[in-house]
Amino acid sequence: MNDLLLNIDESFVDWARAQFALTAIYHWLFVPLTLGLAVIMGICETRWYQTRDTFWRDTAMFWQRLFGINFAMGVATGIILEFEFGTNWSNYSWFVGDIFGAPLAIEGIVAFFMESTFVAVMYFGWKKVSPGFHLASTWLTGLGATISAWWILVANAWMQCPVGCEFNPDTMRNEMTSFLDVALSPFAVGKFCHTVISSWIIGAVFVAAVSCWYLWKKREERLAKESIKIAAWVGLFASLGAGATGHVAGQQVAQSQPMKLAAMEALYNGGTDQGLTAVALISPFSQPDYINEPSAPLKIEMPYFLSMMATNDFHGFVPGINDILNGYTTPEGKTEPSVDEKISRGRQAINALSAYRKAKKEGADEATLNDQLTILNKNMQYFGYGFMKDKHQAVPFIPVNFWAFRIMVGLGCIFILFFAVLLAVSYQYPKQLFAKYDIAALPAWHYIIAIILVPLAYIASESGWIVAELGRQPWTIQDMLPTWVGVSNIDSTSVAVTFFLFLFLFTLMLAVEINILLKQIKKGPERH
Amino acid sequence: MTYSFLQHYWCFIVALLGALLVFLLFVQGANSLAKSLGGTEEGRRLVYNSTGRKWEFTFTTLVTFGGAFFASFPLFYSTSFGGAYWLWMIILFTFVVQAVSYEFQNKLGNFLGPRVFQFGLTLNGILGPLLLGGAVATFFEGSNFIINKENFIDADSISNGQWSMAVISQWANDSHGLDALLNPWVVVFGLAVVFLAQVLGILYIINNVADEEIRSRGRKRLIGAAVPFVVLFVAYLVHLMLKDGFAYGEDGVIYMEPYKYFNNLIDMPNILVVLIMGIVLVLWGIASEVFAGKFSIFNFQCSMHEGIWPAGVGTVLTVLALLLCSAWNNTAYYPSTADLQSSLTLANSCASETTLRTMFYVSLLVPFVLAYIIYAWRAIDNKKLDKEELYSDHAY
Numbered sequence: 019m020n021d022l023l024l025n026i027d028e029s030f031v032d033w034a035r036a037q038f039a040l041t042a043i044y045h046w047l048f049v050p051l052t053l054g055l056a057v058i059m060g061i062c063e064t065r066w067y068q069t070r071d072t073f074w075r076d077t078a079m080f081w082q083r084l085f086g087i088n089f090a091m092g093v094a095t096g097i098i099l100e101f102e103f104g105t106n107w108s109n110y111s112w113f114v115g116d117i118f119g120a121p122l123a124i125e126g127i128v129a130f131f132m133e134s135t136f137v138a139v140m141y142f143g144w145k146k147v148s149p150g151f152h153l154a155s156t157w158l159t160g161l162g163a164t165i166s167a168w169w170i171l172v173a174n175a176w177m178q179c180p181v182g183c184e185f186n187p188d189t190m191r192n193e194m195t196s197f198l199d200v201a202l203s204p205f206a207v208g209k210f211c212h213t214v215i216s217s218w219i220i221g222a223v224f225v226a227a228v229s230c231w232y233l234w235k236k237r238e239e240r241l242a243k244e245s246i247k248i249a250a251w252v253g254l255f256a257s258l259g260a261g262a263t264g265h266v267a268g269q270q271v272a273q274s275q276p277m278k279l280a281a282m283e284a285l286y287n288g289g290t291d292q293g294l295t296a297v298a299l300i301s302p303f304s305q306p307d308y309i310n311e312p313s314a315p316l317k318i319e320m321p322y323f324l325s326m327m328a329t330n331d332f333h334g335f336v337p338g339i340n341d342i343l344n345g346y347t348t349p350e351g352k353t354e355p356s357v358d359e360k361i362s363r364g365r366q367a368i369n370a371l372s373a374y375r376k377a378k379k380e381g382a383d384e385a386t387l388n389d390q391l392t393i394l395n396k397n398m399q400y401f402g403y404g405f406m407k408d409k410h411q412a413v414p415f416i417p418v419n420f421w422a423f424r425i426m427v428g429l430g431c432i433f434i435l436f437f438a439v440l441l442a443v444s445y446q447y448p449k450q451l452f453a454k455y456d457i458a459a460l461p462a463w464h465y466i467i468a469i470i471l472v473p474l475a476y477i478a479s480e481s482g483w484i485v486a487e488l489g490r491q492p493w494t495i496q497d498m499l500p501t502w503v504g505v506s507n508i509d510s511t512s513v514a515v516t517f518f519l520f521l522f523l524f525t526l527m528l529a530v531e532i533n534i535l536l537k538q539i540k541k542g543p544e545r546h
Numbered sequence: 547m548t549y550s551f552l553q554h555y556w557c558f559i560v561a562l563l564g565a566l567l568v569f570l571l572f573v574q575g576a577n578s579l580a581k582s583l584g585g586t587e588e589g590r591r592l593v594y595n596s597t598g599r600k601w602e603f604t605f606t607t608l609v610t611f612g613g614a615f616f617a618s619f620p621l622f623y624s625t626s627f628g629g630a631y632w633l634w635m636i637i638l639f640t641f642v643v644q645a646v647s648y649e650f651q652n653k654l655g656n657f658l659g660p661r662v663f664q665f666g667l668t669l670n671g672i673l674g675p676l677l678l679g680g681a682v683a684t685f686f687e688g689s690n691f692i693i694n695k696e697n698f699i700d701a702d703s704i705s706n707g708q709w710s711m712a713v714i715s716q717w718a719n720d721s722h723g724l725d726a727l728l729n730p731w732v733v734v735f736g737l738a739v740v741f742l743a744q745v746l747g748i749l750y751i752i753n754n755v756a757d758e759e760i761r762s763r764g765r766k767r768l769i770g771a772a773v774p775f776v777v778l779f780v781a782y783l784v785h786l787m788l789k790d791g792f793a794y795g796e797d798g799v800i801y802m803e804p805y806k807y808f809n810n811l812i813d814m815p816n817i818l819v820v821l822i823m824g825i826v827l828v829l830w831g832i833a834s835e836v837f838a839g840k841f842s843i844f845n846f847q848c849s850m851h852e853g854i855w856p857a858g859v860g861t862v863l864t865v866l867a868l869l870l871c872s873a874w875n876n877t878a879y880y881p882s883t884a885d886l887q888s889s890l891t892l893a894n895s896c897a898s899e900t901t902l903r904t905m906f907y908v909s910l911l912v913p914f915v916l917a918y919i920i921y922a923w924r925a926i927d928n929k930k931l932d933k934e935e936l937y938s939d940h941a942y
Contacts, residue, residue, distance in 0.1 A: 094645035108628025115620030123617035126610030134602035506628035537655030
């Protein structure tokens with residue numbers, strides 16, 4: 019069940035998972051560039067508004083042209099996700115829709131209309147509206163995209179750490195008790211900051227790469243130099259910000275999703291004074307033997323750093339996979355039951371719910387109903403575990419989480435270095451070190467590095483999402499609803515067919531988009 | 547605000563979004579006729595650039611319609627989308643293709659050529675309204691699904707891998723939504739929406755594009771779209787008024803009531819007035835363009851080519867009235883033909899009171915959203931689109 023989907027079995031559950039993964043990964047190819055490029059083109063147009071130098075207007079229009087090509091793909095791939103919760107995950111949609119649906123609806127009303135309205139003014143309104151209105155439209159397009167990110171991340175954060183709700187046995191679903199708890203949960207805030215800021219890295223890397231290509235080809239020197247400066251500032255701020263917000267996110271994961279953290283670290287057996295693993299010999303293709311092996315082989319770690327990251331205490335307790343499976347007690351005396359016990363209690367909750375509903379239908383007295391409700395409420399927090407057969411179903415696929423996390427963090431560190439150097443070279447500061455470097459006259463390999471960083475930035479970005487989503491599994495909603503209970507009743511053939519149709523369509527459109535972008539970059543800005 | 551009021555209020559909001567969506571299908575309607583309206587390649591490009599400034603509104607309204615339905619009536623969302631899988635997937639595929647077709651078709655680097663994307667726009671232009679119309683028709687005709695919440699708590703079956711047994715809402719056959727198209731009245735309504743979209747599309751192009759040849763072709767095509775629309779719509783309306791409908795009593799038990807939708811209009815005269823006003827405005831909008839210059843009564847506006855506005859407002863009012871007729875006055879708005887008691891009503895499918903109340907406060911933002919949309923729309927359309935703009939400005 020928690021395979022990498024490399025061995026997709028015939029069950030429609032795994033096809034549904036595969037399809038959601040495919041559509042989400044494709045969507046996330048386009049959204050970060052939308053968010054990141056929106057900032058840069060907004061800055062360029064603001065400079066035009068301030069200076070009325072036509073260079074800045076032409077530069078803004080150039081980046082907006084590339085923005086538009088990418089924006090269309092983001093919209094195209096996004097609509098599927100909105101409805102896929104219903105088409106492929108109908109039980110999920112009912113069970114948690116009372117909470118999950120609201121952020122999606124608000125996203126449409128508040129964010130999508132803002133984006134779609136002002137992007138039209140941005141594209142077509144240069145000669146139709148005042149410069150001030152046009153500038154506002156450009157920033158509002160980016161703001162709409164950012165607000166959209168807020169609401170969808172509120173929804174996703176709720177999947178990771180469900181708050182502000184309670185289960186209603188009469189309606190057989192979870193119902194919202196506090197909208198503010200959902201909308202402003204620390205998990206949502208942290209996720210939003212980390213995701214949006216890391217998207218700005220993509221925008222900055224893209225602009226830097228295009229600009230470096232122009233410098234390499236001895237073209238558009240002013241556009242390249244000015245754009246590099248903007249990209250370097252945005253990129254450095256975003257890289258550092260992503261690191262800081264990532265640390266906060268890591269702590270939230272440690273508190274709310276300890277199994278995800280254990281999988282990310284390939285921490286089979288935890289304890290106090292845990293080190294942060296830099297690298298270990300984990301096969302990417304199969305689940306390691308976490309039951310029998312004491313730790314991941316050939317592990318190189320930074321002592322105490324995992325405890326520090328997870329608990330703000332170098333000696334803090336961090337549970338490993340086996341601790342979570344078998345139950346543990348922290349040094350502070352807090353006890354976490356074993357997964358077998360959680361499964362047992364979850365079954366009690368499900369059986370109590372079934373008995374309650376049957377009794378109510380038969381007109382049983384209040385005392386009988388209250389007895390069942392008491393059992394249900396006592397065990398409700400383990401409800402989702404009741405659908406498990408075996409405790410090992412609670413373990414996500416370790417290799418993907420382990421390596422995706424390292425790829426993301428490793429590349430994140432590289433981006434900090436890259437933007438710091440880029441900033442220094444573009445301003446030739448500090449003079450003692452960088453005065454001799456002219457950014458327009460560097461050896462070709464410098465520019466090639468910047469170009470190579472574009473796919474690496476996307477790999478880092480997707481890796482983050484893979485950790486977030488695969489690390490949460492088997493849960494669609496943490497501890498509440500495993501994947502195999504959340505699906506629709508559709509034959510696997512139908513889902514497999516649509517999977518391959520999406521794969522073909524999105525891949526084809528991606529190829530067209532990349533070709534168009536490359537041709538537009540080659541064509542360069544238009545002078546008006 | 548009572549829970550019942552909130553349910554009816556959100557039904558109104560969702561119905562309004564649905565009605566606005568049908569109006570905005572003028573984008574699809576015009577795209578389906580781009581070749582015949584445009585005449586030449588340049589003319590066709592004018593049509594695409596005209597609708598291209600508005601396509602995102604249709605798209606966004608569709609997405610918001612889905613999101614609002616999910617938030618306010620989650621059991622409908624899970625039942626319809628999870629059950630009528632293929633119907634919704636085909637709709638979504640056509641809209642996915644539409645989304646990139648404007649931007650990509652004439653761009654340097656499009657190795658598929660413009661024709662592929664123009665075909666995509668045409669396909670979306672026909673299939674989008676047809677299937678969306680068909681989906682709406684199932685609110686009156688019924689769909690083949692069964693709901694059983696007890697499925698969810700059969701833990702033994704679930705943990706033994708019988709996951710399909712756990713699903714609360716299930717389609718009762720393997721067609722997953724395509725069976726709706728076997729009902730001729732669903733097809734009638736779907737086709738009516740196709741021709742309505744074309745009527746609105748022609749009226750929009752006539753209004754938005756400053757090209758006399760395109761306007762002239764539009765006026766000729768208008769009758770070809772308007773006549774089948776009126777015939778199909780009237781046929782469906784008569785059928786609707788005469789058919790049995792899905793009612794429910796205070797106890798929530800669903801039963802068939804003769805002439806239910808006709809009775810709804812009589813019981814809710816305000817809705818009847820809105821429906822009549824809407825129909826009259828649509829016909830007025832069509833007639834004002836067909837007969838402009840021939841009868842002075844249709845020259846009440848400052849200039850011609852404004853038929854889109856009465857027709858558009860009329861479309862919104864008509865569809866709104868029909869959708870409210872499907873759900874208010876104790877009517878099961880998503881009836882089941884497989885198991886009558888599985889039919890969805892406002893009461894048995896809605897979100898919790900907390901969620902509906904929260905969303906009520908969010909909906910207070912809608913007038914602001916509409917205001918800035920209207921402001922931006924007028925700003926972009928203050929000068930009608932002409933051929934010169936294709937070559938002097940950002941254009942598809």
